[in-house]
Amino acid sequence: MADRNKRLDSNVAGNFFVDATCINCDTCRQLAPLSFEEVGDYSAISRQPDSDSRIHQAYQALLACPVGSIGTEHSDKSRLQTAMASFPLQIENGVSYCGFNSEKSFGANGFFIEHQDGNWLIDSPRYIKHLVEVFERRGGIAHIFLTHKDDVADADKYAAHFGAKRIIHQADSDVAPTAERVIGGEEPVRVGAEFQIIPVPGHTAGSMALLYRERFLFTGDHLWWDPHSKSLEAPTRLIWRRWTLIESIRKLLDYRFEWVLAGHGDRVHLASTEMRAQLQALVERREKGRVLR
Ligand code: SF4
Structure with a gap:
């Protein structure tokens, strides 16, 4: 579970974020390349997902992240379940x-x-x-x-x-x-x-x-x-x-x-x-x- 108190400054403002526990494994960037980028030694949200498909990909990345470094300020349970089922x-x-x-x-x-x-x-x-x-x-x-x-x-x-x-x-x-x-x-x-x-x-x-x-x-x-x-x-x-x-x-x-x-x-x-x-x-x-x- 990502910790908003560890939210990296390199994230753009908005709902999704990466925290400082990221191990820079690249998984999120493969799944949602339009939302995540490598910044220094970590991934970060470079652009908040702004369409259904990009939000879906960001939730897929959140679930696939091996260390739970991706979080949301406000979780959408339904979208999370849809991503899980995918x-x-x-x-x-x-x-x-x-x-x-x-x-x-x-x-x-x-x-x-x-x-x-x-x-x-x-x-x-x-x-x-x-x-x-x-x-x-x-x-x-x-x-x-x-x-x-x-x-x-x-x-x-x-x-x-x-x-x-x-x-x-x-x-x-x-x-x-x-x-x-x-x-x-x-x-x-x-x-x-x-x-x-x-x-x-x-x-x-x-x-x-x-x-x-x-x-x-x-x-x-x-x-x-x-x-x-x-x-x-x-x-x-x-x-x-x-x-x-x-x-x-x-x-x-x-x-x-x-x-x-x-x-x-x-x-x-x-x-x-x-x-x-x-x-x-x-x-x-x-x-x-x-x-x-
Ligand atoms: S999937 Fe998680 S650990 Fe891997 S680069 Fe993305 S945020 Fe970091």
């Missing part, structure tokens, strides 16, 4: 963003895939009643794909409740020592006809991406969209091995996909040819940096 947010074809990001993963995004052979959770949101009930209504969770060690959050609770199999790479498995499936090495692993697990070490030794229907690539912290530069980006710090990271980015040129769904950073939908060009450009920028370094 999660998980449908992206496309049974793929949705869970919301309710967890502080345990520094506010990483979790995703949900409804699939006839068993549903998937990609990384973990907070374990909360609303999501548990939605997942129950949609057939439960069969697999929990953990992109890397930082974004495990409440995966153990979801696994215990739904009897789901957690999937993690061996190199990151110290954070989930009882995981039901451990992936080793760097070769891709197929799961059924529509899923492919692709080890992409670099950010961490055990980072992995999940390719679904050759359309959706869940990337954890390996790759994301930067809305300012309008380009695909990859970590420049907190890297296990820089050269390995570049090779792991290059590896993705062998795959076709149209969506990048990231743990941190924006998600993006591009034509597969444009996505490939973006990926190639990222590899070239990083290669250049490697030569110059």
